Amino acid sequence: MSIRTVSNVVSDYPYVADDTRARVQAAIDRLGYRPNLLARSLKQGRSHVIALVVPELDVPYFAELARLIIAEGRERGYLVMIDHTDGDKNLERELILQNARPMNFDGVILSPLALSGADLSERPPGAPILLLGEKSFDSLADHVAIDNVAAADEATTHLIDIGRSRIAAIGVQPSGYDTAKLRLKGFRRAHRRAGIPVDRSLLMTATRFHRTDGAEAMRQLLARPDRPDAVFCFNDLLALGAMRTVLAAGLRVPEDVAIVGFDDIEDGRFSTPTLTTISPDKQLIARQAIEQILTRISKSDDAAPIEIRAPFRLAIRESTAGIPCDGGARHQADRPASRPTRSDSQP
Amino acid sequence: MSIRTVSNVVSDYPYVADDTRARVQAAIDRLGYRPNLLARSLKQGRSHVIALVVPELDVPYFAELARLIIAEGRERGYLVMIDHTDGDKNLERELILQNARPMNFDGVILSPLALSGADLSERPPGAPILLLGEKSFDSLADHVAIDNVAAADEATTHLIDIGRSRIAAIGVQPSGYDTAKLRLKGFRRAHRRAGIPVDRSLLMTATRFHRTDGAEAMRQLLARPDRPDAVFCFNDLLALGAMRTVLAAGLRVPEDVAIVGFDDIEDGRFSTPTLTTISPDKQLIARQAIEQILTRISKSDDAAPIEIRAPFRLAIRESTAGIPCDGGARHQADRPASRPTRSDSQP
DNA sequence: CTGAAAGCGCTTACAG
DNA sequence: CTGAAAGCGCTTACAG
Structure with a gap:
């Protein structure tokens, strides 16, 4: 033997x-x-490990996505190494481009912060890379994302439909951040279609997409004599922070200020009021990302990069439709599709 | 050359x-x-990778911890592979005990769900293991945790101090879950010291520690004629779910029901009202975990397992002290120590 | 169906 | 300070 x-x-x-x-x-x-x-692995030339690089793992959207990616990877015999850039553009470039960490994984899934097309084309050859989330530059890598413009448009249109006309946007970003740019584009498009002018002074910048940034931006909005009657936040964390500010100021959501978020994180399903939001199909995003990168890996595929569009839907909840905090009438709760065991907590 | x-x-x-x-x-x-x-790695007999196994990565407490552990690892040249058990005890045993995945990491940090001492002693020799969070069985592995009994005692005592006497507990668990057991112990101890009897019918079971479980338990509590005037939830997610139920029922927090959580996750700093909670020093937990396991790895140390106690504090916020949702007086906000740039969103 | 042998790409005593 | 060589623990054509 x-x-x-x-x-x-x-x-x-x-x-x-x-x-x-x-x-x-x-x-x-x-x-x-x-x-x-x-x-x-050494012999086979394959480690059966893929790297997942996100800006911040404790941002709920990324934590939820990471969980799903780990699960999808496991089903296919892959382990997932997770790293974060801490929202630092330079670290992102180092991690991805200089290959600061020598390659001991077969592929990398990256949720980019501010990577440019130029950055990406400088990348030395190595493990295949797949981009998550929006980017506006030309395709230099595989890419899965929802249509951010369409989603932002739908969110904004919903606010217009419920009769709001002074709509703020929170999350506008300095150049280089494609996600923010595309969501702003959708926001503008919805206004244009409805024939409502965009008040540029209601376009609030947010350097980070955290609760505290949303709270701060809303504080500035409320300080104005002509405060908005609605706000579209570029993610749920901003929305939750903004909601906190509105409520703490003694105003009502949605009566005084309606709020829409983006991402559909768990928190927004249990906030008071619950949060209307764009709900991307995260399960599908995770599956498609893993499938596509494994295809690249196994075929050592040189085909042109592909674009994968994941579906999304608008989840309408109390922050645009209900009456919170006084035990009054409430609209029908939205039920998340992906986790049937968790429902919105309507007693 | x-x-x-x-x-x-x-x-x-x-x-x-x-x-x-x-x-x-x-x-x-x-x-x-x-x-x-x-x-x-093959030559050196060391992969410079450690595995982190948590029940669910998208539970904010674990996401926050994972982020910190990744950061601590990186400073020491270690990468972190993350896996989750999905709250499945059998999967936990498989992952850890049978070494289902052959070892390609130098150590594993595990936040156990229901691992018993017997399970652990059956473990085949391999990479060192470090346990995070409470366990009551005798030390068979290194272990870092806060004093859960003392923390639960302090949380409960706070509720007693603000004049509550019918205090419910949410998160009681079937046997095998040590964390819940210890928090219940602290809850009882606080009552005993204050000379207040524990009403056993106010001890609510929760199979999982999610928002929806807290919401459901609170629903049952509110359905009673003699509802509690306070509730100690065994984690923040349960507390946030419970809070949602109370507010949606038209009751006030904390006037009608005061709420205390456990973990100090970001969400509780921006909920309305903000959440009083036990705040473990996560940064220190992460650092100590990494340091200790790296010591084991490099020394291939056979010394007896060690117990490391991390500090915690009670963060008092609106859910036990403020007046939410009506623009009235509010107490001074608690400021998280670890992230000075993020403050509670008091306008 | 099974044996003997080469080699994946490094590191590291051992000489010099 | 540097060279020539062995070996980490597998997998895999190549024979048989």
């Missing part, structure tokens, strides 16, 4: 005599043998 | 002539050479 035979047993190679297999297996069990994956 | 020399340059070995180093470096840059980490 040679090493070859043992290896055949361990890797479930079919052409092994049954009794040989049994004897080898017995020895393996007795000795507690575990194959060394490092050696296997 | 031999392979040896190149290797010396790549690994920053000091005894290399300056001009030799320069020439090698030039060649490396020109050719875009990257060392193959798999080969290095």
